[in-house]
Amino acid sequence: MxxxxxxxxxxxxxxxxxxxxxxxxxxxxxxxxxxxxxxxxxxxxxxxxxxxxxxxxxxxxxxxxxxxxxxxxxxxxxxxxxxxxxxxxxxxxxxxxxxxxxxxxxxxxxxxxxxxxxxxxxxxxxxxxxxxxxxxxxxxxxxxxHMLVPANMPPAGDYRLLPTGNAIQVTGEEKHLDTLAPLLRPEGECWAYTTVHEVVEQPTRTSRSIVEVRIDGGRVGQLTPKMSSELLPAIRHLAEQCIHTAARAVVKGNRIKTEVVLYAARAHELPESWLRTAVPATPATASSAPASGEPSPGLDVASAASRTHGAIPPPPTGIRFAVPPDWPQPPPGWMPPTGWRPDPSWPAAPEQWQWWVPTWD
Incomplete structure (x- = not known):
């Protein structure tokens, strides 16, 4: 530009x-x-x-x-x-x-x-x-x-992305090659959104909690008990707020051998600012880039706007976008792109504001 x-x-x-x-x-x-x-x-x-x-x-x-x-x-x-x-x-x-x-x-x-x-x-x-x-x-x-954006959509529902941290190896991927196959790339690797969940195993007389790793809702492996203990406090912290825990991961390999490596901060590494602002991320659609999550300033802006104004509904046909009072005027014919949120510094839209009106108005 x-x-x-x-x-x-x-x-x-x-x-x-x-x-x-x-x-x-x-x-x-x-x-x-x-x-x-x-x-x-x-x-x-x-x-x-x-x-x-x-x-x-x-x-x-x-x-x-x-x-x-x-x-x-x-x-x-x-x-x-x-x-x-x-x-x-x-x-x-x-x-x-x-x-x-x-x-x-x-x-x-x-x-x-x-x-x-x-x-x-x-x-x-x-x-x-x-x-x-x-x-x-x-x-x-x-x-x-090919490593600038994740290869899949963000998780469905309310989620929070853990800050980037050191590599954490996932185990058991060989049992889930069919789930991982859609993410295989010619370059041999890609980033992907994962979600991490607490599950209870009972291998002997006593049960234990481990972390299960999922991509697009499908299980792709788990963490060892020791590594699970590093993430479980954060997972439980978000679960108390009915928020899913998401993490960045690199998927690499081919159809006969694939591995998944998480890059997520351990619970003791989480900054106080992250713990204080444990609000849901704003999911994006596949046609737009997924929201990057913490520590992205972009997510902070989008989440703040979401809490102030709410999501802008998708437009039907034969309509135009109605700009609320005291908002800056967009260029003629402008329509909110996918995933767009109002700037959090703008005044809140009036209650029950009609976002879309017929083009002949």
Whole structure:
């Protein structure tokens, strides 16, 4: 998106507000994908570093948005990198060609793809010291294109996604190859939503609780008793609120050997903020990107809007979207994309508000 494009999606209240931030999956906690064109955006990078910038070198971690630019006259696959309302550069041309399809599909459904980023800059003076020169660089925490979004839909009903944590091996997958088969990919791996459930086994005279792992409602394995004990307190905590516990997982292999690995924080690793805000996630449809869940700011925004306004009903034919009083006016003909939620800062819609009216009104 050009500089003009990014300014067009903010002032009317329906650009960035109507795009739900989506934390791309597969982030590992370190940034190693270089951004191109930083020299053309030195002023913006320097501004992002703020007043604490040190000429000898400063580094900050930020959240960066990836904005496809299909109308870019130089490269229709161009992907701009933004943060704090500033453009910082672009994905390199070869990388943009690989990433543009999945990022474009996300933005077309009203999502705003974002990742963690490392921003660095330094400044030095010319020999005559009449003018200082700035050098900046930006790196992204970006997984391979096929690992940016989960391969399946979010769980049905109210659920909460555990924060990402270290790998937890699932056992017994060999008994459930038919359930796992739809998730097998040519790349050999994919991310998937799982749900984790407490079940009681009675192998001997005494019973014990273990964690059963399911994908799309079907059992795909379980955790060992020791690893089960690491997740059971969180599962029980959410169960008391009638909320399912979900976790990210990598499914990899082929039709004769498949394994599932959870990436979920253990109970003792859960931050207090997560425990205080144990509210249901907002499921998305298969045609849109699934909501990313904790610790995604996007889920916080969507959940807050859901609690304030409620879900927007789907439109019938021959209608238009009716904007409640005191909401920003959208562009002519605008319709809420799948999964869209009002910005939580907007006033609540009047009780029993008629969201859809005939086009001839």
């Amino acid at each position: 050009s500089r003009t494009g990014i300014s067009e999606i903010g002032p009317d209240g329906y650009g960035l507000h109507m795009s739900i931030p989506f934390d791309l999956w597969g982030q590992r906690g370190w940034a190693n994908t270089e951004v191109a064109g930083e020299t053309h955006y030195a002023k913006e990078i320097r501004g992002l570093l703020g007043k604490d910038f040190k000429a000898s070198g400063s580094e900050i971690s930020v959240t960066a948005q990836l904005m496809p630019e299909p109308q870019n006259k130089h490269d229709r696959n161009a992907v701009g990198v933004w943060s704090g309302g500033r453009q910082l550069g672009y994905l390199p041309r070869e990388e943009a060609a690989r990433y543009s399809p999945v990022l474009t599909a996300l933005t077309a459904q009203g999502w705003l793809p974002q990742v963690g980023a490392r921003v660095w800059g330094s400044e030095w003076s010319d020999y005559d010291e009449r003018q200082a020169s700035f050098r900046g660089s930006v790196q992204l925490d970006l997984a391979e294109p």
